[in-house]
Amino acid sequence: MIEYIRGMIEDIGQDHVVIDFMGIGIKVFVPFSTLKVLPPKGNIVKLYTYLHVKEERFQIFGFKTKEELDLFEKLLFVNGVGPKGALSILSVISIDNFIKAVNAGDYKTIVTAPGIGRKTAERIILELKDKLPKEVAYEGENNFSNDVLEALLTLGYTKSEAIYALADVDCSNVEEAVKQALKKLMK
Incomplete structure (x- = not known):
């Protein structure tokens, strides 16, 4: 497992960043929440990663914080939620708001993520309600x-x-x- 990657940002796309790691350009898919806090091209960045392997496809997903990575991994265990759906949720809903929505049974907040429908949102609430903190760290x-x-x-x-x-x-x-x-x- 790749715990994190640290390297220079070579390119920034709409849903990914290319990181130069020892002369190898690694495409890392990131949520918008991470994308918006990245430094500009040419700067060094550290992203916590998740390596997704499906058939002959390998994809790396990166996150600015361990909390984002942890929530991403929890979402992947929900039946019907893949990496694309989990990334979509993290792109439009903050971790605190997601936890509040799950604890309150508020599927309407979760369906604001592109590609997530009502049934999937309700399944997320059902499966994650007991796996998330009951309170949110207010800032x-x-x-x-x-x-x-x-x-x-x-x-x-x-x-x-x-x-x-x-x-x-x-x-x-x-x-x-x-x-x-x-x-x-x-x-």
């Missing part, structure tokens, strides 16, 4: 204070309930944030 403006989270956990709420309750709460004031989260949880 940026949704970054909550550990103090607020700990307060809710101490009150007996689960981590996923606490994270759900804190999704839209301003956590700059711990006491006020706990009050707002409790109101949301008691509805």
